[in-house]
Amino acid sequence: MNNKSIIKGFLFPTLLQITVVAALVGILKAKGYELGYNSFLGMVFIIFGGVSSALWGVFYQIKYNAKRPLSILKDFFDIKQSIKIYAVVLVFLFMDFCSVIVSKGFKIESLLILLVLFFKAIVFGGIEEIGWRYSFQPCLEKKIPYIAATIITFLCWSIWHFLFFYIDGSIEIVNVPYFLLGLLTNCFIFSALFAYSNSLWICVMTHALINTLSQITVNDNALIGNIFKVVCICFACFLFHVSKRKRI
Numbered sequence: 001m002n003n004k005s006i007i008k009g010f011l012f013p014t015l016l017q018i019t020v021v022a023a024l025v026g027i028l029k030a031k032g033y034e035l036g037y038n039s040f041l042g043m044v045f046i047i048f049g050g051v052s053s054a055l056w057g058v059f060y061q062i063k064y065n066a067k068r069p070l071s072i073l074k075d076f077f078d079i080k081q082s083i084k085i086y087a088v089v090l091v092f093l094f095m096d097f098c099s100v101i102v103s104k105g106f107k108i109e110s111l112l113i114l115l116v117l118f119f120k121a122i123v124f125g126g127i128e129e130i131g132w133r134y135s136f137q138p139c140l141e142k143k144i145p146y147i148a149a150t151i152i153t154f155l156c157w158s159i160w161h162f163l164f165f166y167i168d169g170s171i172e173i174v175n176v177p178y179f180l181l182g183l184l185t186n187c188f189i190f191s192a193l194f195a196y197s198n199s200l201w202i203c204v205m206t207h208a209l210i211n212t213l214s215q216i217t218v219n220d221n222a223l224i225g226n227i228f229k230v231v232c233i234c235f236a237c238f239l240f241h242v243s244k245r246k247r248i
Helices: 003-030 039-051 051-066 068-076 083-096 098-102 111-123 125-143 148-166 174-198 200-215 222-248
Strands: none
Touching: 003 039, 003 051, 003 068, 003 125, 003 148, 039 051, 039 148, 051 068, 051 125, 068 125, 068 174, 068 200, 083 098, 083 174, 083 222, 098 222, 111 125, 125 148, 125 174, 125 200, 148 174, 148 222, 174 200, 174 222
């Protein structure tokens, strides 16, 4: 498998699909249409743009890795992982949200709402892992070093996100430096977890948990948060190299 296959089978069609959706949204907005989450047409565009990375990740796995859809679905919900792997996820979550914990910045209204947010985050977030960690980055890592592969994934994922933010109408309220640092950190976390566990589910779950915890965060300490994001990246690099030694 070469990098041309992942570009042709995943990256190009993923970015093309979300770019076409963003362009249509731009045209309709210019004509005065109200889009976003408050309109049916807006939701259609949000869904069609949002599923692009998962859709083409599935396509790539079927065409180039000869995976069956049921096999991908099984990997997506394969919760039977070792306690050690779940413990590593908890370590990452603690470091990533250490500043919020210190600031007592979580607002939890009820466990039911928390569960609803988590399952929503699996659909609107976790499914992205089928494309970026399950398909795209592992293919890059066969040809280039881990850190370079993660940065390339980060750049492509950033473009995808900003196009999506334009589609859902949140582009104007995004704190770009804060978002990009968080996205870079997540790229390292998810890629290291996939290398360590070889589990799509672990990436999906962690992605959904991070999105959920971010949604209930009302206060944090920016300095502590930034320091621990760097710590997360360093730990992710360490975990990847531990995983690499295990495979040798």
